[in-house]
Amino acid sequence: MGRTTIRLESGSKAVGPYCSGGRGGRLLFSSGQTSLDPEGNAIGVGDVETQTVETLKNLVAVLAAGGASVEDIVKTTVFLPDLRHYVSMNEAYAKFFPKDPPARSTILAPLALPELLVEIEAVAVLGD
Amino acid sequence: MPRTVISSGDSVAIGPYSPGAGGGGLFFLSGKAALDSSGNVIAPGDIAAQTEATIQAIEAVLADAGGTLDDVVKTTVFLSDMRHSKGMNEVYARKFTGGRPARSTILMVPPAVDLLVEIDVIAMIGE
Numbered sequence: 001m002g003r004t005t006i007r008l009e010s011g012s013k014a015v016g017p018y019c020s021g022g023r024g025g026r027l028l029f030s031s032g033q034t035s036l037d038p039e040g041n042a043i044g045v046g047d048v049e050t051q052t053v054e055t056l057k058n059l060v061a062v063l064a065a066g067g068a069s070v071e072d073i074v075k076t077t078v079f080l081p082d083l084r085h086y087v088s089m090n091e092a093y094a095k096f097f098p099k100d101p102p103a104r105s106t107i108l109a110p111l112a113l114p115e116l117l118v119e120i121e122a123v124a125v126l127g128d
Numbered sequence: 129m130p131r132t133v134i135s136s137g138d139s140v141a142i143g144p145y146s147p148g149a150g151g152g153g154l155f156f157l158s159g160k161a162a163l164d165s166s167g168n169v170i171a172p173g174d175i176a177a178q179t180e181a182t183i184q185a186i187e188a189v190l191a192d193a194g195g196t197l198d199d200v201v202k203t204t205v206f207l208s209d210m211r212h213s214k215g216m217n218e219v220y221a222r223k224f225t226g227g228r229p230a231r232s233t234i235l236m237v238p239p240a241v242d243l244l245v246e247i248d249v250i251a252m253i254g255e
Contacts, residue, residue: 026130026152074131074149075156083239094144100133104145105159105248108237125151127130
């Protein structure tokens with residue numbers, strides 16, 4: 001009831017029993033995004049800045065498919081396997097949110113593939 | 129602009145994020161921990177004091193957004209060691225009274241050696 005799922009065939013395509021995002025009311029929840037290309041290969045192996053940029057691009061694609069943009073994001077959760085990548089991730093991340101960045105939590109956690117250095121999920125709020 | 133971002137207040141974010149943001153009736157807080165404004169751990173190794181400080185930081189952000197702990201609908205508690213579960217719960221139960229929010233508790237790798245707990249909060253505020 002009242003729920004819309006977002007399915008993509010491009011970079012942010014879901015590769016498991018989930019969709020790329022779900023929307024209900026004015027809220028849009030994305031699945032966790034990474035820097036995997038549509039074939040499932042990691043972009044920017046060993047380079048957390050490149051992976052952060054590619055991950056955020058994939059996130060933006062999910063939001064766009066649901067009618068939202070970067071400015072609509074209220075919360076992100078960043079998953080990092082290695083705390084040493086925190087500063088570099090932050091630098092790339094900050095460029096995406098130059099003004100009034102969303103709330104964020106950063107969690108140290110291993111990811112699904114060893115070559116992935118960052119994963120990001122987001123919640124966005126759309127206009128009425 | 130459909131969303132509201134809390135960009136100031138007692139609780140200052142120390143990275144490229146805001147203390148909280150919301151819209152559509154929900155308000156999301158950045159993950160809170162027992163850190164001072166310079167990023168130093170408060171009460172290293174003391175789960176009760178850290179839980180207290182973390183929830184106080186949450187209350188400060190909620191207040192900036194016009195809410196209280198009573199408005200919280202979901203929390204995620206990250207613990208560096210499940211042996212701290214009891215100590216955290218005692219303080220948590222004292223702070224969240226009445227209809228307590230839904231909660232998940234996750235074991236985390238702590239970002240700082242002496243940091244034992246971090247809490248993520250979603251509240252219903254506005255509309």
